[in-house]
Amino acid sequence: xxxxxxxxxxxxxxxxxxxxxxxxxxxxxxxxxxxxxxxxxxxxxxxxxxxxxxxxxxxxxxxxxxxxxxxxxxxxxxxxxxxxxxxxxxxxxxxxxxxxxxxxxxxxxxxxxxxxxxxxxxxxxxxxxxxxxxxxxxxxxxxxxxxxxxxxxxxxxxxxxxxxxxxxxxxxxxxxxxxxxxxxxxxxxxxxxxxxxxxxxxxxxxxxxxxxxxxxxxxxxxxxxxxxxxxxxxxxxxxxxx
Numbered sequence: 639x640x641x642x643x644x645x646x647x648x649x650x651x652x653x654x655x656x657x658x659x660x661x662x663x664x665x666x667x668x669x670x671x672x673x674x675x676x677x678x679x680x681x682x683x684x685x686x687x688x689x690x691x692x693x694x695x696x697x698x699x700x701x702x703x704x705x706x707x708x709x710x711x712x713x714x715x716x717x718x719x720x721x722x723x724x725x726x727x728x729x730x731x732x733x734x735x736x737x738x739x740x741x742x743x744x745x746x747x748x749x750x751x752x753x754x755x756x757x758x759x760x761x762x763x764x765x766x767x768x769x770x771x772x773x774x775x776x777x778x779x780x781x782x783x784x785x786x787x788x789x790x791x792x793x794x795x796x797x798x799x800x801x802x803x804x805x806x807x808x809x810x811x812x813x814x815x816x817x818x819x820x821x822x823x824x825x826x827x828x829x830x831x832x833x834x835x836x837x838x839x840x841x842x843x844x845x846x847x848x849x850x851x852x853x854x855x856x857x858x859x860x861x862x863x864x865x866x867x868x869x870x871x872x873x874x875x876x877x878x879x880x
Contacts, residue, residue: 641773642752642795643716643732647743650711650736657703660696662725667695669719670734671841672821673712679704681719695720708736712821713791713843723797727755731795736821749780751875752793753801753838753860766799766862771875779876784852789817791845794838800863805834805848807856818845837863850879 648654660666669681678687681704686693696702714734718725733750737743756767756775771777782788794801805812814834818824820843829847836844850856856877862870 641729641770642754643730645733645735645750646716648708648734648736649739650708651739653705653707655703655705657701658696659701660698663698664725665695665697665720666718666725666730667693667720668716668730670706671715671717672843673714673734673736674709675706679706683720710821711736711738712818712823713793713845714821715793715795715841715843717795724758726795727758727797729754733791733793735791746783747786748789749791750793751780751790751858752795754795755797755799766870768870769796769799769801769860769862769873771860771873775873777873777875779878782848782850782856782877782879784854784879785849787847787849789845789847790814791843792836792838793843794840796840796862798840800840801836801838802859802861802863803834803836803838804859805856806859807850807854811835812850812856815847816844817847819843848877850877852879854879 658668667681667683678691678693680686683693683695715731716734717731731754733752735743752772754770756770768775805814812834813831815829815831816824817829856879858875858877859872861872
């Protein structure tokens with residue numbers, strides 16, 4: 639199974655049916671994080687729903703189909719809601735992107751930047767593992783088109799860590815526009831250019847817009863918040879502009 643899971647691209651107002659097949663040896667459940675749904679498909683086993691329609695846990699080698707209609711566009715997350723510390727850090731998560739009708743996501747101008755744990759971390763005495771970005775500890779570079787505004791969908795699905803983010807041009811902090819937080823668009827007076835820094839808590843999403851000139855050497859610096867350098871050194875996502 640790839641880590642992270644595939645990007646689920648949905649359209650606001652269009653009904654969907656998602657079949658979850660549990661090929662693991664553990665019980666499983668999947669939660670659709672940040673999006674307002676009816677209780678049953680929301681993904682909290684033995685709690686979501688009511689009476690005889692309570693959502694069951696998905697047994698090993700069994701499956702479950704949930705149906706819902708995305709009520710709004712935005713950046714969301716799907717992830718395990720069973721034995722989360724083990725299953726999320728082992729890869730049961732992914733980006734859930736809902737777009738407006740007639741406005742499909744353009745992958746050249748709309749990038750997923752998903753932060754996660756590099757494997758389970760259950761001993762809080764030991765230093766934490768490095769952060770993975772889009773499933774890799776050594777982040778693969780992303781490419782932007784010069785002069786073209788590009789949306790970065792920033793997602794932090796680490797199990798219990800906050801992240802400090804800074805977009806650098808060389809060694810200097812550059813600027814970006816924050817467009818949305820937790821799947822909700824910000825008001826126009828909140829989307830003006832600002833220094834490109836963020837503190838992201840676990841389970842948060844931000845959409846930011848970056849516009850850069852050709853030849854710019856950008857790097858997205860990310861570091862677990864609250865740990866000394868020797869325990870959690872900064873990591874970098876290289877960004878090329880052409």
